[in-house]
Amino acid sequence: MQDDYPADDGYSWSKYGQKDILGSKHPRGYYRCVHRPEKGCEATKQVQRSDSDTQLFDVVYHGEHTCAENVHSRGESARSLPHHVSVSAGVIPPATSESQVTYEAVSSGSTAGIHFMSPATSAGSQVTYESGSRSTTTGRFISPGMSESQVAYAEFWTWPDNVDFMLNSPINERLDLNADFVDETGPSDFD
DNA sequence: GTGATTTGACCTCG
DNA sequence: CGAGGTCAAATCAC
Numbered sequence: 001m002q003d004d005y006p007a008d009d010g011y012s013w014s015k016y017g018q019k020d021i022l023g024s025k026h027p028r029g030y031y032r033c034v035h036r037p038e039k040g041c042e043a044t045k046q047v048q049r050s051d052s053d054t055q056l057f058d059v060v061y062h063g064e065h066t067c068a069e070n071v072h073s074r075g076e077s078a079r080s081l082p083h084h085v086s087v088s089a090g091v092i093p094p095a096t097s098e099s100q101v102t103y104e105a106v107s108s109g110s111t112a113g114i115h116f117m118s119p120a121t122s123a124g125s126q127v128t129y130e131s132g133s134r135s136t137t138t139g140r141f142i143s144p145g146m147s148e149s150q151v152a153y154a155e156f157w158t159w160p161d162n163v164d165f166m167l168n169s170p171i172n173e174r175l176d177l178n179a180d181f182v183d184e185t186g187p188s189d190f191d
Numbered sequence: 192g193t194g195a196t197t198t199g200a201c202c203t204c205g
Numbered sequence: 206c207g208a209g210g211t212c213a214a215a216t217c218a219c
Contacts, residue, residue, distance in 0.1 A: 014194095014195070014196085015195080015196060015197080016196090016210095016211065016212075016213095017197090017198085017210065017211055017212080018196095018197075018198075019208085019209060019210070019211095021208085021209075022207090022208060022209085028209085028210095030209095030210070030211075046210095
């Protein structure tokens with residue numbers, strides 16, 4: 001097992017620690033923005049391989065970059081985009097293969113968070129940004145076998161009763177979604 | 192040699 | 206006191 005790091009996210013990070021997490025099979029790596037000394041950039045992130053899906057990484061971002069180094073490396077845009085977008089409890093719109101989508105949720109409550117998960121059969125990253133009450137989740141689908149009808153699941157926590165979603169598709173189309181949150185529902189079927 | 196990573200110690204918070 | 210997060214000296218890679 002060499003590759004203990006997910007796909008490049010366009011930022012420069014330096015590792016400053018690693019810990020074994022109770023109940024987790026894989027260690028958690030701690031990274032901070034390389035430009036902390038100069039710019040005082042407080043962005044950090046944690047990377048941990050998922051227990052259930054070895055191909056999946058759980059990445060949690062803290063803070064925002066003040067260093068303006070958002071070099072969006074991979075300009076590979078998707079061939080197709082999600083046509084139908086809907087939000088139901090625990091289910092988030094689909095993304096097609098090779099596409100990258102961004103879910104941004106703004107909560108009126110304290111701390112917001114989203115867990116973004118690709119379908120069990122696909123590989124990808126599970127990414128969570130946390131910054132106060134604002135939470136942005138980016139999912140980068142890298143599975144070639146993923147079809148349009150497949151959906152990605154999201155899990156939510158410490159949420160008020162209402163969330164706003166903004167989905168940025170690969171072609172800059174922006175969809176604003178609003179969903180009331182009922183109870184936690186296990187992954188239903190593809191929708 | 193220089194800069195980055197590793198790794199156990201240390202710190203903090205519940 | 207334990208778990209998670211950070212520090213920093215030793216070590217590694219270029």
